[in-house]
Amino acid sequence: MIKNTIRAAQEELKRKGYKLTGPRKAIINYLAESQEHPDMQQIFAGIRAEYPSIGMATLYRTLGLLLELDILRAITVKKNQLRYELKKPGDHHHHLVCTECSQILEFGSCSFKHISSEIETVTRYSIEYHNLEAYGLCPQCQATS
């Protein structure tokens, strides 16, 4: 539900004491509505459509902030190639990344949740979130090799 995702992100910003500004709203809206996993260039271009005055620095700052607040997730496709997605409340999934064409596919089963608390006990870390990416070849790239 896109509306919920947007609202959750906005509320989290306010809850932590940040202002809900035009640029931030535009970025959150764009991310919430994008079905793929866009990179920074795509996001920048996309935002400009409905918020033409936005500067690059603001986008850097905002993505950094959303990551810190754990509202946003970055997926490493290749070295220094990140793709982004807004976290949806109630959803938890991970990603398959094709090492050939960089296609991203989501999968819902998470095996980490079960061992998370045991790892917390053993290591004394307090775990806030986790990322899991599996890398390999997508069906198309398997065919053409």
Add this chain to the structure above:
Amino acid sequence: MIKNTIRAAQEELKRKGYKLTGPRKAIINYLAESQEHPDMQQIFAGIRAEYPSIGMATLYRTLGLLLELDILRAITVKKNQLRYELKKPGDHHHHLVCTECSQILEFGSCSFKHISSEIETVTRYSIEYHNLEAYGLCPQCQATS
């Protein structure tokens, strides 16, 4: 076993048709011997100690190559802050990363192996490797907050 790690990495290079050059050997040696998870700057400084003529470009190229060959793993500590570790034959582990001080702790239990082949069946991807990082606060940073 450091010796084995070095040999495995070297053999993989040769097996794939790459030359075993001085710089590559130095980089592999450094990585194999480093117990922490160094970043590029640390690696560069460390290599220079025993291979002073190495250029930055070669380090970039070599790290990229080792990543491609799945000999090397990159751990995302923060946005655009990577740490590296050579994969050891017979070893498989994942990482806890402190979001405050960037300390990295390894943990051995991998929950993904069990579901990997099922995901391959369902998605038709062929999975070659995976990365899992859990983020949170290390014991020290929990104390000072």
Add this chain to the structure above:
DNA sequence: AATCTAATTGATAATTTATTTCATTAAGGT
């Protein structure tokens, strides 16, 4: 062991990406 060939290297330049600065704007509280 000397020769050959193509991959690799290192210095530099060029490019791209990210951050800092700072005057201006605007969000949210009063």
Add this chain to the structure above:
DNA sequence: ACCTTAATGAAATAAATTATCAATTAGATT
């Protein structure tokens, strides 16, 4: 409507990454 301060955007600056290319060298071939 006003005030305070966080946030923005443009530009400058800095940092990271990649491209270029002559010189070197690993590994194969005599």
